[in-house]
Amino acid sequence: MLAPLRKIIHVDMDAFYASVEQRDNPALRGKPVAVGHGARRGVVAAASYEARAFGIRSALPSVTALRRCPDLTFVPPRFEVYRGVSAQIHAIFAEFTDLIEPLALDEAYLDVTANKAGLETAWITAKAIRARILEETGLTASAGVSYNKFLAKLASSQRKPNGQFAIQPHEGPSFVEALPVSKFHGVGPATAARMHALGIENGADLKAWSLSDLQSRFGKSGSWYYGIARGEDPRAVNTSRERKSSGSETTFDSDLTNPAEIEAGVLEMANDVWAWCEKTGRRARTVTVKVKWADFQQATRSRSLAGVVASKAQLHEVSLGLIRSVFPPEKGIRLVGVTLSNFAQMNAAPSDQALPLEAAGVTS
Template sequence: MQASPRKIIHVDMDAFYASVEQRDDAALRGKPVAVGHGARRGVVAAASYEARAFGVRSALPSVTALRRCPDLIFVPPRFEVYRAVSAQIHAIFAEFTDLIEPLALDEAYLDVTANRAGLETAWMTAKAIRARILEETGLTASAGVSYNKFLAKLASGRRKPNGQFAIQPHEGPAFIEALPVDKFHGVGPATAARMHALGIQTGADLKVWSLGDLQARFGKSGGWYYAIARGEDHRPVNVSRERKSSGSETTFDEDLVDPSRIEAGVLAMADDVWAWCEKTGRRARTVTVKIKWADFQQSTRSRSVASVVNSKPHLHEVSLELIRSVFPPEKGIRLVGVTLSNFTPTTEAAPASSLPLEPAS
């Protein structure tokens, strides 16, 4: 006997950061808002729907955003507020299911197959969740409902903002066949370009390819593309999904070549990351320094330690050694970032001096 299909909901808050700012400041409502810093070398972290109408998107340079929308209002990010609102939203999720996989502060997968709320359908469950979010936070959310994560994620973007869309089991394969491959979640621009070069424009084109041919062209990902072309995604909603890295980066007001100023930027980012470590109690083995050069080329330098990075001075030490590996810089440095990864399950305490540096594998 065939198992009953799962009931998966992908909930995605609508323009989350910008919506929180508009909620908290009535003067911003109905106006184009960008969360970020409007300085000459700033970057948009999030944009309201009013700003998006002008082509303003996250990661867009501030000068470009202002060129597209001269009336754009920049507000500095308040991540402590966004985290608090996110906690409210996740508490609402927990009223409906224990199977919650957070993807970010503003989105998550929910498996509601068990139907804790006793609602007739997953569609009604999604509506109830969105209504509770609006009631509790004053913010709107969109939702996708389907029988697997891949399709639920695709569905959540179909009725944005403040809407929901369902893809039922008998609809999944046809939905994917009609979808351009560059709209597939997880298929980035480079992969989409490779597919286009092979004549793969839509899910229907992808479905024609055999498993062996896709694996020959795309390696391990070939099996994934073969499955999703048929609407198949058996990944569970992973409630134990852990954050794999924590980082912070900054764009300088001008391209820097002075080592002392570059190092000051790296240390400031290391301090941001260590503050998160102190708050969460997490410790990691790998430090990565990111460098964006004046010509927008990027470089990274990584180092793993024998035990853990267990103090702010130790993080400073490793971060400085990494950035100093590019001194003297051959060209100006536009941005630096520091990231910790390779977290340990539990904190391992050891004197920093006993943790020799090793090349990252």
């Protein structure tokens, strides 16, 4: 007997960070808002829909954003607030299903096949979830409803903001056929460009390729592309998905060569990361320091400890040791970051003993 089709909802909050800021400050409502820092070297972390009308998106340099929209208001990010709202939203999800896969603070997959809430359809369930979110947080969410994760995520972008869209089982293949491959979740700009060079513009073009040909061109990803071109995605909602790293980074107002100034930036980022560790109780073994040079080349230095990083002082010590490995800097440094990864169980032993320096990766 065939297993029943899953009922998957992808919930995506609308302009989450910016919407929280507009909710909490009525003076910002209806105005173009960017979450981030408006300094010369700053970048946009998130943009309201009013700002997006001017072509302002996340990762856009602040100076470019202000050039596009001189009336743009920058507000500094308040990640503790966003995390708190996210916790409220995830508590609402749990009222409707036990199968929740968080993707970020503002989005998640929900498997409602078991119909925990006793609602008639997944469509009605998605409407109820969105209504509860609005009631509880004052924020709007969009939702996509379908029989697998790939299509549910595609569907959630169809009626943004504050809407929902469903792709029924009999509609999946034809929906994918008409969609440009650049819109496929999991097909980035570089892969889309490769596909375009091969004459693959949309799902129908992709579907025309055999499995063996796709595998020969795209390796292991070939079988994934073969399946999604037919509206197929066997992945289950992964309730055990865990965060693999936590990091913080900053862009300096000007390129730095003074070691003391660079170290001060690293320590500030280490403090941010340790504050997250203290709040969550998580501990990790691997510390990574990231450097972006004035010419935008990047380098990373990592060190893994025999046990977990046990204190902020130890994180400082390891982070400073890593950044000092690039001193004296060969050119100006525009950005530094500190990340913890390789998380351990809470009862893992602390360590003051480090393993040898790992490979230093350099990318453009």
